[in-house]
Amino acid sequence: MTLAINPAALAEAAAGPTRYRMLIDGAFVDGAEGREGSRVSPGHGVEVSRYAFGTRVDVDRAVAAARRAFDTGPWPRLKAAERSAVLLRAADIIDRRREEIARLDVIESGKPISQALGEIAGAADIWRYAAALCRTLHGESYANLGDDMLGVVLREPIGVVALITPWNFPFLIIAQKLPFALAAGCTAVVKPSEMTSASTVVLGEILMEAGLPNGAVNILLGTGPDVGAHMTAHPGVDMVSFTGSTRVGQATMQAAAPTLKKVAIELGGKNAQVVFRDADLEAAVDAAVFGAFFNAGECCNAGSRVILQEGLEAEFLAAFEVRARNVVVGDPLDPRTKVGAIITPDHLRQIHAAVASAEAAGARLFADGRGIGASAGQYMGPTVIAGVKPEMPVARDEIFGPVLSVLSFRTAEEAAQLLNGTDYGLSAGVWSRDIDTCMNLARAARTGTVWVNTFMDGYPELPFGGAKQSGLGRELGKAAVEDYTETKTIQFHAGPRTGWWATPATVD
Numbered sequence: 001m002t003l004a005i006n007p008a009a010l011a012e013a014a015a016g017p018t019r020y021r022m023l024i025d026g027a028f029v030d031g032a033e034g035r036e037g038s039r040v041s042p043g044h045g046v047e048v049s050r051y052a053f054g055t056r057v058d059v060d061r062a063v064a065a066a067r068r069a070f071d072t073g074p075w076p077r078l079k080a081a082e083r084s085a086v087l088l089r090a091a092d093i094i095d096r097r098r099e100e101i102a103r104l105d106v107i108e109s110g111k112p113i114s115q116a117l118g119e120i121a122g123a124a125d126i127w128r129y130a131a132a133l134c135r136t137l138h139g140e141s142y143a144n145l146g147d148d149m150l151g152v153v154l155r156e157p158i159g160v161v162a163l164i165t166p167w168n169f170p171f172l173i174i175a176q177k178l179p180f181a182l183a184a185g186c187t188a189v190v191k192p193s194e195m196t197s198a199s200t201v202v203l204g205e206i207l208m209e210a211g212l213p214n215g216a217v218n219i220l221l222g223t224g225p226d227v228g229a230h231m232t233a234h235p236g237v238d239m240v241s242f243t244g245s246t247r248v249g250q251a252t253m254q255a256a257a258p259t260l261k262k263v264a265i266e267l268g269g270k271n272a273q274v275v276f277r278d279a280d281l282e283a284a285v286d287a288a289v290f291g292a293f294f295n296a297g298e299c300c301n302a303g304s305r306v307i308l309q310e311g312l313e314a315e316f317l318a319a320f321e322v323r324a325r326n327v328v329v330g331d332p333l334d335p336r337t338k339v340g341a342i343i344t345p346d347h348l349r350q351i352h353a354a355v356a357s358a359e360a361a362g363a364r365l366f367a368d369g370r371g372i373g374a375s376a377g378q379y380m381g382p383t384v385i386a387g388v389k390p391e392m393p394v395a396r397d398e399i400f401g402p403v404l405s406v407l408s409f410r411t412a413e414e415a416a417q418l419l420n421g422t423d424y425g426l427s428a429g430v431w432s433r434d435i436d437t438c439m440n441l442a443r444a445a446r447t448g449t450v451w452v453n454t455f456m457d458g459y460p461e462l463p464f465g466g467a468k469q470s471g472l473g474r475e476l477g478k479a480a481v482e483d484y485t486e487t488k489t490i491q492f493h494a495g496p497r498t499g500w501w502a503t504p505a506t507v508d
Contacts, residue, residue, distance in 0.1 A: 003374040005044060009333040010376060013044040013107045020197060021052045022221050023204035025065035026214025032057040037194055037221070042110035043332040043341035045376035049108060049198050053222040056230045059189070062218035063236040066160045066187040069215030076157050076185040080134045087131035087179055089210035094124040097202065104198040105170050106332045110341030110377070111295055113333050122458075123175035126476070129460035130179030133481045137184065150492040155485040157185035158262060159238030162231040164224075164252075165200070166244045167193035167343055168298045174200055176464070176475040177241050178217065184484035187216045189237070191228050195343065197221050224248065232256050239264070239484065243300075246398075246423075246469050264473030264483055266465055268398040269426030272305040272419045273455055274409075274441060277312055279431035280453070285319045287429065287455040292404035293327055293382050294456065296339050300470075301427050301449075301456055304399060305388075307407045307418050317366055317386065317406070324367060324382045339402055341377045348378045351401035358385050358394035358405075369402060396422045412437060416444040425467030429455040448474070 017038065021028040035053040040046065054062075070076055075083070094101065102116035111119075142151035161181045165173045170192060181188050192200035204219045220227050232240045232255040239262040242252045249265040256263045273291060275284045291303020308316055332340035342348040352370050359365055369381025380402055388395045388405040395405050409415040419428055419441070427449040430441045442450040448466040451457065458464070463477035473483055 003330050003372060003379055005331050005374060005376045006334060009331050010044050010046070012333060013041050013046055013048055017047045017050050018198065019050045019052070020201040020221065022054055022058060022062075023201070023208075023217070023219040024058065024062050025218065026208065028204070031055060031222070032061070035222070035226075037223075039108050039195055039197075041107045041341075041377065042343055043377040044107065051194070051197055051221045053194070053226065054220045055222065055226050058220055058222075059227055059230040059234060062189045062220055063160060063231075063234050065215035065218050066189050067236050069213060070157070070160055070187040073187070073213055073215060075182075075187060075213050075216045078185075080137070083183060083185065084131040084134035086211050087127050087134065087182060090179075090206050090212075091124045091127035091131065093206045093209055094120065094127060094203075097206065098124070101171055101199050101202055103333075104202065105196065106340070108196040108198055109167055109170060110332050110343060112337040112340045114335050114337070115295065119169060119172045123172050126175045126460045127179045130183045130481065133180070133478060134183040136478070137481055137485070139487070148494045150494075152490045152492070154488045154490065155184075155482065156488055158484050158486050159186060160236060161186050161188050161239040161241060161484060162234070162237045163188055163190045164228050164231065164240070164242045164244070165190070165192050167196040168295060168300075170196040171199040171203065173243050174203065176480070177243075178203075180475070180480040181241075181484045182212075182216070183481045186239075186484050188218070189231060190217060190219045191222070191231060192219070194221065194223050229255055233258070235259050237261060241473075242266070249471065264475075265471045266300070266473075266475060267469060267471040268424055269300045269302070269466065269470050270305060270396060270398050270422040270424045271301060271303050271427045271429075271447070272307050273303045273429035273431065274307045274415045274419055275309065275312060275316065276430075276432040276434070276437055277309045278433045278437075280433065281312075281316065281319065283453065284431040285316060285323060287431075288320060288404065289323045289327065289382075291429070291455045293324070293339050293402045296342060296380070297402040298343060298400050300398075302400075303429060303455055304403065305395065305405045305407060307409055307415055309415070310408050310410050313386070313406065313408060317384070320384065321367065324384070327382055329369070329372060329379055329381045339382065340379075342380055342401065345378050347400070348380060351380060351399055351403065354394060354397070354399045354401075355383055355385065355403060358388065358392060361389075361392050361394075363388050363392060363394060363405075366406070390418055390421050398424065412441060416441055420444070420446045423469040426470035427451070427456075427466070
């Protein structure tokens with residue numbers, strides 16, 4: 001099967017390339033060493049973006065700007081209502097530029113345009129939620145320490161934060177970090193993926209228009225070794241928030257260790273949906289198709305495993321096949337597309353290799369999406385691997401593609417063991433009409449999120465993050481803004497104080 005990319009869409013993607021520069025101390029600038037990078041659209045095979053890439057020199061400039069903006073600038077000292085107003089104006093501008101931002105994410109990442117539009121709307125909603133948290137962030141007071149003592153616990157911004165984001169949700173994931181850091185009063189240095197940087201640069205334009213002071217947010221472009229590694233190790237940075245692979249997350253923690261800076265990391269997942277025989281099968285099948293193939297499976301939260309109670313497999317897979325057959329794979333700029341392009345040719349080869357390895361280990365290919373070619377770009381269709389055993393790599397390792405592994409269980413205890421049988425602990429789903437079954441498995445799951453009779457819903461009010469090797473810390477929810485603060489205890493004493501030396505010793 002060969003996909004024919006619409007000539008009009010190809011022409012639209014090729015209407016460039018557009019050049020993007022870094023934001024340092026309120027100005028859009030080239031890198032100090034003149035380095036350049038570019039991006040070829042994974043869905044169209046044409047160059048769509050060129051970037052001014054930075055190096056260690058630019059990291060030093062950006063951190064110094066953020067440091068000045070925090071230590072002597074107005075942002076941390078503004079009233080909460082004033083910071084909130086800036087975030088609300090940013091949200092309004094994001095809404096106004098939604099189609100433009102969505103298109104940039106589509107042509108650089110390969111995600112479908114209908115999905116991208118929803119992500120940008122969701123990002124604006126997160127900025128508004130963070131704006132509300134500006135005005136509700138508070139500390140504690142203790143008036144029960146005695147008549148002469150009052151204890152106050154303050155929450156103060158932690159300082160300069162380094163925010164590093166991945167390629168799969170370029171605009172949405174920075175929205176899960178930056179507005180909360182700003183709400184707390186922090187300043188920031190941001191590095192998007194070198195493959196999908198355009199929409200983050202546009203966010204810099206939006207923040208300048210919204211009235212953010214110079215230096216409060218700085219945006220660096222470039223590779224992890226040239227830029228990201230120095231950001232995480234930089235002594236002028238007080239906290240690092242990173243989203244990406246577990247391997248790079250481990251390196252991030254190591255780089256941050258010498259300066260003992262705070263680290264929050266959101267990493268990989270091998271998330272399972274557990275389906276019991278009494279489940280609403282139609283709803284569970286629909287959620288399994290969505291969970292496995294949303295964003296072409298290039299999603300840390302993807303439902304890349306489905307664990308079926310014995311006796312369900314034939315009926316479940318038959319219903320699954322009907323729905324999967326109707327999943328439109330194609331041009332990301334086509335509103336009908338549900339599964340767009342794979343991020344790079346190398347990543348596509350890695351997905352193919354994982355499927356081949358599972359087949360060689362004795363698993364059965366129920367659906368094979370490797371046969372899709374394209375007149376431009378790189379694509380893969382929905383792939384389902386049945387008969388998967390718990391010890392197989394396809395049951396344990398994150399593939400990050402449109403690949404679903406199907407396992408089976410007999411008892412609820414075995415289901416919990418399978419669910420927890422990976423190094424990851426990001427999310428899980430459970431499907432049953434019995435509330436006791438759902439509650440027991442939800443409590444047994446060693447994951448940061450459990451969905452009950454639904455999957456991959458998200459709300460700004462609810463914290464998101466993982467256990468085990470899926471990361472540390474939480475994004476979203478009120479905990480997100482608190483994560484960018486330090487607590488300070490102040491003790492007030494009233495009246496005269498008598499020192500311990502003031503009472504003379506008794507001598508016999």
